Amino acid sequence: MSTNGEWVRRFHAADGSGVRLVVFPHAGGSASYYFAMSQGLAPGVETVVLQYPGRQDRFAEGCIDDLGTLADRAFDALRGWDDRPLAFFGHSMGSIVAFEVARRFQERGGGPPAWLFASGYPAPSRLRGGDVHLRDDAGIVAELTAVGGIDPAWLKDEGLLATIMPPLRGDYTAIETHPRTYGVRLDCPITALVAQADPYTTVAESESWREHTSRAFDLRVYPGGHFYLEQHRAELVDTIAATLKGVAAGARP
Secondary structure, X not given: OOOOOOOEEOXXXXXXXXXXXXXXXXXXXXXXXXXXXXXXXXXXXXXXXXXXXXXXXXXXXXXXXXXXXXXXXXXXXXXXXOOOOEEEEEEOHHHHHHHHHHHHHHHHOOOOOOEXXXXXXXXXXXXXXXXXXXXXXXXXXXXXXHHOOOOHHHHHOHHHHHHHHHHHHHHHHHHHOOOOOOOOOEOOOEEEEEEXXXXXXXXXXXXXXXXXXXXXXXXXXXXXXXXXXXXXXXXXXXXXXXXXXXXXXXXXX
């Protein structure tokens, strides 16, 4: 299978794996941020990471600032990667994109993913909206400084800042203007992952992901803030690998 598609990055091929994890990055995030996760999961789980338009090697394309359109495009891109069971992992904005893409798989043929890992964001029925996308550049920089997840030196380099600001503003627009979703349940298990001090979601808001599955639900709470997955990557990788072991073996979750 080609690894050079516009949307999909496969850092560690694992052709013998029985399951493929699709990673949906956070607002402003790029595929390369999840290289270490991919490395940790291989070879038991093959990981592919979406590269949204408007960043890194897709900078010239411009951003998609409507989450529904972003989900439509991601769904189309992934149709060629479903030759084995798929599981989805999304962090922050990526968890809502993952949910919407899973919904499209379920409603448009092929069935839902084998599992959804929703990290660092409220459930679709509890979305908060927000005004970050309406702020000036300094306001967005202040937001990034507060939540972390990006090298502070980048925020002081005018050249680098000019390249990351368009996807940041576009992604914040997409997620903050996306409406709440009620009454939609995926026919797959959901594991919600949340940090105790995450400014973007509470444990209760993450617990509400339970409302969006007709199958099993699990909630994992970690110490730390929004980018807890940096400090707890090994534990997170172990959780994903253990959860997907049965999927890879062909067991129904």
